[in-house]
Amino acid sequence: MPPSPDSSPDVKARKPTLRTVADATGFAVTTVSRALSDDPRIAKSTRETVAAAARKLGYVPDRAARRLRTGRTQVLTVLLNAEHEFLGFTAELLNGLSDALRGTGYSVTIVADRIGEDRMEVVDTILRNRLADALFFTRTEAFDPRVRLLMETGFPFVSHGRTEFTTPHPWVDFDNTAFARAAVERLIARGRTRLSLILPEDRFTFTQHLRYGFVSACREAGIAHEIEPRVTLDSPAAEIAEAVRRRRRSADPPDGYVCVGEVAALSTLSALADTGGRPGVDADLVAKRASPIFDMIRPRIDTVFEDIRATGSTMAELALRRLDGEDPAALTRLFSPSCDWQQG
Amino acid sequence: MPPSPDSSPDVKARKPTLRTVADATGFAVTTVSRALSDDPRIAKSTRETVAAAARKLGYVPDRAARRLRTGRTQVLTVLLNAEHEFLGFTAELLNGLSDALRGTGYSVTIVADRIGEDRMEVVDTILRNRLADALFFTRTEAFDPRVRLLMETGFPFVSHGRTEFTTPHPWVDFDNTAFARAAVERLIARGRTRLSLILPEDRFTFTQHLRYGFVSACREAGIAHEIEPRVTLDSPAAEIAEAVRRRRRSADPPDGYVCVGEVAALSTLSALADTGGRPGVDADLVAKRASPIFDMIRPRIDTVFEDIRATGSTMAELALRRLDGEDPAALTRLFSPSCDWQQG
DNA sequence: TAAACCAGTTGTAACGTTTCACAATTCGCG
DNA sequence: CGCGAATTGTGAAACGTTACAACTGGTTTA
Structure with a gap:
């Protein structure tokens, strides 16, 4: 076949546009656009014809054009904590999110949210330049300035963690109070008499939930308890371990530890080992976990599972419903702890 | 001041565009566009005036408009493995990437790359719909079909891991051969006489590098060695542990384990514990690690650190240079292991 | 019989940017 | 002085989409 550089329509396999579909079906571009969005003003038969042609041609709407025209970005952004x-929180959350978002046309972008820097700056930039349709973030504070700003400007978001604002907003959270209570009850059932807890930094909402669950459960049972004053969950693992070691060597050390996460649990275990304590004998632990890592730790310890992947996909689902105009007050979800006690 | 709904220019604080800057400076939109991209055709003084005005007005180019016009998305996409x-690989890599990309105007999007599904489909979609300017992925295979397709179409990418294609392409990798050799040498130095290794699946390039380093170092030293045949690194942790346990109970079990990653190391440790073996006494481990988790494991074991965050930022840097038109052959980087041997 | 209505469809404009082709000025230099 | 070339700038078009207003032709309504 001789080359026909100009006459042949498929000289360069250009990406099909609405124009392509319009030419193929004989309808106008506007009609095609409406047909593809299932606009009831367009006859059913036309919609079907157009849909078939679009599928055959492999038409996919151009994101940039749509975004320019509508202002909607089709992007959901996650503020990523270092x-x-x-362990594995980020991977699980992101996988949950993108699982729930596949096939919806939305894509997930991440932006680093460095501790110690201005957390608001990145949010500001996203709002000002309309870089996303909605925002996800974790480690929510009681009066989180991000939540305040987003609510003021009406920008959609789903937080991991509740706030204490009176205006409702979408969130997904884990029942940390229930976790702390369950952990305390388990340690008491194993005969422990002096319980210890290491908390995250005070500003996070879930810190208060943990504290409340721990303290109230201990008080109700009339059992001795303490909250480690020198370190937080965000302290370097070495410092956490050192704090536990020091306390172990002082008078009347705890014999039951509630550990909020894997780093704390492993640090506590290492401190126990370093001070000659045997887990299960001299002290017991209950740890919140998100990964299967504790299956490989010997001796086995009691754990409570928080499903971060489900958290991620729920956050995505709520965001979509929020973008769909649903009432934010209805878009909340509290996950309950699922306990995994060892025998004996 | 009385309200002047129509005359006042700041009735609605609309996002500044090129128009805004043009009106403010008295130049034409075209001129402003050129001035902002430092086009030499525009007088230096004009460029400065325009830049100042743009800064004062808080002008930021609209991504959608630019993307529609130029076809460039300003987006770099990571194929995310579940x-x-x-542990923590994803978080470290993504943080490295976004660290290196901050301030460049590029954003990072992630797309889940489910095992067991068609890995090419997602790449196809990204290419066909021009969803990104470049791609990042991990777990590269010797003749990785993704690499093949991307090279054929000339689409920019940086792989984590080398390939065996003759055409050069940008990659970042860790010297797994050197790691395996170092691990073998260390175990021999500790008096171990029968070494064992669990490999990732055969198709990955780094599997071959590990195998080569392990086998050749053992042969050179004339030491007994074996590669666990029943499981791979991607087997469930429970299966890995079971395989190690079974081997421990059979004749002439290994006394030195090279562990490629944290899951393998912890599984091996648990299997050791379950079969009455004491690490450091009955057997030794050398583990590759990416997180500080081994600082908390007792007894302490020898580790080799792979810096995943640096890997991420290097991948970003190479991608930018590739997009800048640099020769792909020059855009490679091999990270060397940094060993962390315990005393004794 | 004309006006009003309806379902179904269409043309035009606009989103904000870059780029093409050209225009207005100034300059170098014989 | 005058001509071509450089310098500096401009208007218009285009990227692909959707919103808006308007147009058809047929049917109902007053």
Whole structure:
């Protein structure tokens, strides 16, 4: 076949546009656009014809054009923390999110949210330049300035963790109070008499939930308890371990530890080992976990599972429903702890 | 001041565009566009005036408009694996990437790359719909079909891991051969006489590098060695542990384990514990690690550190240079192991 | 019989940017 | 002085989409 550089329509396999579909079906571009969005003003038969042609041609709407025209970005952004109490938190959350979002046309972008820097700056930039349709973030504070700003401007978001604002907003959370209570009850059932807890930094909402669950459960049972004053969950693992070691060597050390996450649990275990304590004998632990890592730790310890992947996909689902105009007050979800006690 | 709904220019604080800057400076939109991209055709003084005005007005180019016009998305996409041999791999890599990309105007999007599904489909979609300017992925195979397709179409990418294609392409890798050799040498130095290794699946390039380093170092030293045949690094942790346990109970079990990653190391440790073996006494381990988790494991074991965050930022850097038109052959980087041997 | 209505469809404009082709000025230099 | 070339700038078009207003032709309504 001789080359026909100009006459042949498929000289360069250009990406099909609405124009392509319009030419193929004989309808106008506007009609095609409407047909593809299932606009009831377009006859059913037309919609079907157009849909079939679009499928055959492999038409996919151009994101840039749509975004320019509508202002909607089709992008959901996650504020990414460098550190977390769980190993594998980020991977699980992101996988949950993108699982729930596949096939929806939305894509997930991440932006680093460095501790110690201005956490608001990145949010500001996203709002000002309309870089996303909605925002996800974790480690929510009681009066989180991000939540305040987003609510003021009406920008959609789903937080991991509740706030204490009176205006409702979408969130997904884990029942940390129930976790702390369950952990305390388990340690008491194993005969422990002096319980210890290491908390995250005070500003996070879930810190208060943990504290409340721990303290109230201990008080109700009339059992001795303490909250480690020198370190937080965000302290370097070495410092956490050192704090536990020091306390172990002082008078009347705890014999039951509630550990909020894997780093704390492993640090506590190492401190126990370093001071000659045997887990299960001299002290017991209950740890919140998000990964299967504790299956490989010997001796086995009691754990409570927080499903971060489900958290991620729920956050995505709520965001979509929020973008769909649903009432934010209805878009909340509290996950309950699922306990995994060892025998004996 | 009385309200002047129509005359006042700042009735609605609309996002500044090129138009805004043009009106403010008295130049034409075209001129402003050129001035902002430092086009030499525009007088130096004009460029400065325009830049100052743009800064004052808080002008930021609209991504959608630019993308529609130029076809460039300003987006770099990471193919996200659900599983990895390291705990925290994803978080570290993504943080490295976004660290290196901050301030460049590029954003990072992630897309889940489910094992067991067609790994090419997602790449196809990204290419066909021009969803990104470049791609990052991990777990590279010797003749990785993704690499093949991307090279054929000339689409920019940086792989984590080398390939065996003759055409050069940008990659970042860790010297797994050197790691395996170092691990073998260390175990021999500790008096071990029968070494064992669990490999990732055969198709990955780094599997071959590990195998080569392990086998050749053992042969050179004339030491007994074996590669666990029943499981791979991607087997469930429970299966890995079971395989190690079974081997421990059979004749002439290994006394030195090279562990490629944290999951393998912890599984091996648990299997050792379950079969009455004491690490450091009955057997030794050398583990590759990416997180500080081994600082908390007792007894302490020898580790080799792979810096995943640096890997991420290097991948980003190479991608930018590739997009800048640099020769792909020059855009490679091999990280060397850094050993962390315990005393004694 | 004309006006009003309806379902179904269409043309035009606009989103904000870059780029093409050209225009207005100034300059070098014989 | 005058001509071509450089310097500096401009208007218009285009990227692909959707919103808006308007147009058809047929049917109902007053």
